[in-house]
Amino acid sequence: MGCSVNYTGVPSQFSLTCYWLGGYPAPQLQWENDGKILSNGTLDTLLVTLNSSEYTDKPKPTCKGQHTITNEIKVDTCNVHLGYPNLQSHALRTCIKGENVTLSCSVFGANPPAVITWLRNVSNPNVEVRSGAKYQIVQIGNDSFLTIVNCSKEEDEGNYICKSENGVATKEIYIWLDVTTPHNIVGLVSAIMILFLVVVALITGTVLYCDPQIYIKANPFRKGESEVLVLVESEEEEEMQQVGDSVVNTPYTDAEPSTPAVANGNIYKHEVLFHSPPDNISSDLLSEVSEETEGEHLEEDF
Known part of the structure; x- marks a missing residue:
C-alpha cells in the first residue's frame, strides 16, 4: 500500500x-x-x-x-505530509549595459514539488517571462535560473518575480535588476599611462642630472662654440705611473724636496728620494753606486 x-x-x-x-x-x-x-x-x-x-x-x-x-x-x-514552498534568492542584482546577467531562485520544503515561473512586474497582471532569444530559463532540481541577454536600462531594469506554486500554496519573491552604464575605462587607463610616463621622465631626469658619470654635458643644439681638448703624452704618463709604483713598493727612509728649478719660463718640481742599501751588499758595489750617484748630481748642477 x-x-x-x-x-x-x-x-x-x-x-x-x-x-x-x-x-x-x-x-x-x-x-x-x-x-x-x-x-x-x-x-x-x-x-x-x-x-x-x-x-x-x-x-x-x-x-x-x-x-x-x-x-x-x-x-x-x-x-502524506503537505508542505508550503519556501523561496530563496538575492533581492538585488546588477548588470552592466550590453552584458548578460543571470537571476537565480531556489525553492525548498514544498510537497508536492513546486513549479517555478518567472514574471515581469511591468503591467497588471504581471507578464510571464518565457525562454527565447532575449531570456533563457533553465531549471535544475529545485533551482531555477533566468539569464537576460544583452541587458538594457530601458527594457530590462526593474522588478522580476520568482513565483512558486504547488497547489498547497503560492509564494513569490521579488528581485530588483539594476542596469548600470560602463565607465570610461579607456580614458582612465590613458590617464594612468600618462601619469606613469611623467613619473618615469622625472626620475630619469633627476638621475642624469645628479650622477656625473651619466650626466650629458654636451648640447647638440648649440653652434659655433669651441671645445677644449687636453692631451697627455703617453710616455710622461708611463713615467709618472712607474714613479708612483716605486714609491709604494720601496721601503721609505727619508725624503727631502728639492728647490724648484726654472727653465724656459716653466717651473719643474723634482722630488729626491734616499733609500738605505741592504745589509748584505758588498762594499765595492756600494762605492760604485755612490760614485755614479755623485756623478749624476754634478751633471744636474751643470
Missing part, C-alpha cells in the same frame, strides 16, 4: 493518490483528513482532488485500506 501527492497544474489545487495493488477482490480505500472523510471506494487506486482552502496542516492526510478474504480482514494505512 502506498500514498502520494501531486500538483495538478491548477492554482491552489492538488491531488492525493492511494493504491493497494495485487489483491482480489479489490480493497476498500478511504482518504481522511482531521477525522473528515474526503473520499472512499472499492478499487485498487483511489484519487481525490483537493483545494488548498480545504486543507489544514494540523494532521496529515491519511489513507486507510481494508482487504477482506473469506473471514480474514487485513488493514493498512499510509499518509
Whole structure:
C-alpha cells in the first residue's frame, strides 16, 4: 500500500493518490483528513482532488485500506505530509549595459514539488517571462535560473518575480535588476599611462642630472662654440705611473724636496728620494753606486 501527492497544474489545487495493488477482490480505500472523510471506494487506486482552502496542516492526510478474504480482514494505512514552498534568492542584482546577467531562485520544503515561473512586474497582471532569444530559463532540481541577454536600462531594469506554486500554496519573491552604464575605462587607463610616463621622465631626469658619470654635458643644439681638448703624452704618463709604483713598493727612509728649478719660463718640481742599501751588499758595489750617484748630481748642477 502506498500514498502520494501531486500538483495538478491548477492554482491552489492538488491531488492525493492511494493504491493497494495485487489483491482480489479489490480493497476498500478511504482518504481522511482531521477525522473528515474526503473520499472512499472499492478499487485498487483511489484519487481525490483537493483545494488548498480545504486543507489544514494540523494532521496529515491519511489513507486507510481494508482487504477482506473469506473471514480474514487485513488493514493498512499510509499518509502524506503537505508542505508550503519556501523561496530563496538575492533581492538585488546588477548588470552592466550590453552584458548578460543571470537571476537565480531556489525553492525548498514544498510537497508536492513546486513549479517555478518567472514574471515581469511591468503591467497588471504581471507578464510571464518565457525562454527565447532575449531570456533563457533553465531549471535544475529545485533551482531555477533566468539569464537576460544583452541587458538594457530601458527594457530590462526593474522588478522580476520568482513565483512558486504547488497547489498547497503560492509564494513569490521579488528581485530588483539594476542596469548600470560602463565607465570610461579607456580614458582612465590613458590617464594612468600618462601619469606613469611623467613619473618615469622625472626620475630619469633627476638621475642624469645628479650622477656625473651619466650626466650629458654636451648640447647638440648649440653652434659655433669651441671645445677644449687636453692631451697627455703617453710616455710622461708611463713615467709618472712607474714613479708612483716605486714609491709604494720601496721601503721609505727619508725624503727631502728639492728647490724648484726654472727653465724656459716653466717651473719643474723634482722630488729626491734616499733609500738605505741592504745589509748584505758588498762594499765595492756600494762605492760604485755612490760614485755614479755623485756623478749624476754634478751633471744636474751643470
